[in-house]
Amino acid sequence: MNLQKIIFWTHFVVAVAVSVIVLMLSVTAVVLTYERQLTAWSHRKYQAPPTKSQTTPLSIDELLERVAVGEPEIALSAITLRADPREPVALNVGRGDYLYASRYTGKLLNDGDGPMRRFLRSTMYWHRWFALEGADRDFGRAITGAANLGFFLLLVSGVYLLWPRTWRWHSVRSIIIFRSDLKERARDLNWHNVIGFWLFVPLLIIVTSGLVISYGWAGDLVYRAVGEVPPVSISVRDVRTNVQTNHASITPCSYQTLVERVVETVPDWKSITLTVPETSVAPVVFTVDRSNGGQPSKRLDLTFSRLDCVAYVMGGYPTYSRGQKLRSWLRYAHTGEVYGFVGQTIAGVASLGGVVLVWTGLAMAWRRFFRS
Template identity: 40%
Template sequence: MKKFFRSALFWTHLAAGIIAGVVIAIMSFTGAALAFEKELIAWAERDIRRVAPPSPDAAPLPFDELARRAREAKPDFSPASIAIDADPSAPLTLAAAGRGAPVYYQNQYTGELIPRGAPGMRAFMGAMFAWHRWLGLEGDQRAAGKAVTGACNLAFAFLAVSGLYLWWPRNWTWKGLRPSTIILANLRGRARDWNWHNAIGFWTAPVLIVLTLTA
């Protein structure tokens, strides 16, 4: 019975990997890109995220004055948050509520509003978000895309958990554990593939289980 269960679990594990593999790869790539979204946009906007005081002894304007000048420049813009950077050469960040809502940078010395830049990088990140959540689908099809990504995310969790069970050695000796936990440089062909699959899966499984279940 145990042998049958292990065999059934192995083939289910393999089928889940084959069926959900493409979607999992898309979600992994887009998720990695989104993890560095703020840093990538900051790099792309590095030229406009620097302000210089009009004189060496100039001080930032009071917040009341900055708010007044922002309302005069953009009467229809209502910021929901204001971010102040620890770097005195960085402008204030004024953002409306919601993803994709208007964002402006404000020169704290003059009150000037600076439109956000890097349209190419922002469009790229928007595409990464759409593919990560809905496989790039639009409109009413988003629900279907979200259902597919959710199912594949659960399949990824199943792969990690079932992989740990399939990997679980019968004898806990260093000789038995070494090929499944350490990448061996002297292997070739299928033996190398088996070793890499098990070793990488062993060390990443706990993180993947947490990521997939919380996602």
């Protein structure tokens, strides 16, 4: 058996083995293409304009006081403000759950868990771990990770199988142009080749970034590829306490004062997320995003001491090493969000192409073995 046949049969066996799982990953990825926009659209009804008695947004401190009066049992982990004052404040209550409150009254608008959010979250759970619960999630992650690895092998071996043996128009045409004069197996092969050719790069980025998300060793390779040693996981809180001071007798400055300082520092902000500190004198960390989300190069952290109110320590993307920046890029390249709406669209089209690749591949396998 020559090399061509070895690679073909390896491609064939792996494809059949992972086909159903890759199909599920591709379909759910198509559904999640515009997850960010769909979520924002579903929350449009929570926009709250100024009231007659309150024409300017409440300070963060006053808003939190009003929320605490209405819902004293809420334990907040973070607060997110949008540049548009009509947008509600997002109150992170842990485990990815949010409450939304009016910027002008502090009144809770709802729990944020509407039909659209539930649908998208369920789809995401299927995409990540087959929507399994509890300890079974690790099993689900292992299966989707292995299927993604199989998809990577299919892309690599597919390049070899697709490569023209002779660079003549007749040979090249069949892998770059859809032909309408073909039937059944020849048509499926043509579709399989053409889609694989045109979508190879976005699919390779999606699948490679999926490997980095799924496997620690793949993440380590990202750092080693740029000549760095993979970092050791440490607590984010341990890093941020560098600005901690021990002057507990000094009255800490308000959250609103710090927010105003952040706005002065980053005037083109789109959203500001305040991570609620554990104590009144602990450092306060603000994550500032100058995009609509999913673009790490436009995000940074500012850590303030509540006893100073002026000095801050910058962190996040601007301070990352090359390996960290590449790792962050891969995270959002997986969904295409790193390049905004255009990137999401390309990722969605590539995912739809993945569906067709699975379908045409299985159709050819069926005809090879079950039809004369």
